[in-house]
Amino acid sequence: MTNTAPTLADIIRRPLVTEKATLLLENNQYVFEVDPRATKFDIADAIEELFEVKVVSVNTYNPPKKKRRYGRFVGNRAHYKRAIVTLAAGDSIPLFPDL
Structure with a gap:
């Protein structure tokens, strides 16, 4: 079994919704559970591609x-x-879409 890097779609597993994560939303920061083999550059690329936002x-x-x-x-x-992603001002990720 080889230890290859995951593809961009497999890097982000799920958003984490905890008390600390909801407090970080005020600073335009989002918390995700990611693949342990992913680097910071991989995570930034995956977030930018999946949600069409600018990662700071x-x-x-x-x-x-x-x-x-x-x-x-x-x-x-x-x-x-875990990855805490800070987005550029004006960008946001809809974690709770309107029902």
């Missing part, structure tokens, strides 16, 4: 592994990476 900066956070128990079996949670 990308900050990434790779949290440590957490243990998970299921009965007597011990394992780790699935590995993920």
Whole structure:
């Protein structure tokens, strides 16, 4: 199995909606769960292509592994990476479309 970089469509897994993420929306920053192999440049390109916005900066956070128990079996949670994407003034991503 080779460790190749993911395609642009596979880089962004899902937007994260947490208390901190909603506070960051005021600063035009969005939080996404991304592929752990993706670089900041890959993430910026994927966001610009998918949502047609201008990305100013990308900050990434790779949290440590957490243990998970299921009965007597011990394992780790699935590995993920977070990206905080800052957009240019005037750009926005509709996370909550009108229903």
